[in-house]
Amino acid sequence: MDCIFCKIIRGEIPSYTIYEDEQVRAFLDIQPLSNGHALIIPKKHFENLYDMDSENLKCIELASQKVAKLLKETLDCQGITRLQNNEYGQEVKHYHMHLIPRYKNKMFKVQVDGKEKLEVEEIFRKVQKSVS
Ligand code: 5GP
Ligand code: ZN
Secondary structure, X not given: OOOHHHHHHHOOOOOOEEXXXXXXXXXXXXXXXXXXXXXXXXXXXXXXXXXXXXXXXXXXXXXXXHHHXXXXXXXXXXXXXXXXXXXXXXXXXXXXXXXXXXXXXOOOXXXXXXXXXXXXXXXXXXXXXXOO
């Protein structure tokens, strides 16, 4: 299927994967709104919330808690916002939940280690350290 997130699941497009289980994959957003911006997707293709089955909804929810804790533990964020677009406003038509770390006194632009914004690769190294 010509879906960019299905290609990520199949390994045809690389991603900075920070969490994976049988049903779900979480990886860093390529154009982050903040340091550590992550996406959680089902491995099976569902277009959006309207199409999701209850099993995958549950798996995404449970994974989002794990990933949120991972981001909280590895980044100096003070909060995490979850959001999920459906149809209008949805760029990629494969269900995905955004996890966006929040940093005090900022909206989405952030500071980690005194720097305004880190490269996705740099964030990946920080988060990954605790996974392996
Ligand atoms: P949406 O607007 O559909 O809710 O969000 C789609 C998100 O996917 C955007 O934040 C965008 O930066 C991200 N994105 C699009 N293509 C890729 C990709 O190839 N790799 C990664 N890691 N993120 C992507
Ligand atoms: Zn897909």
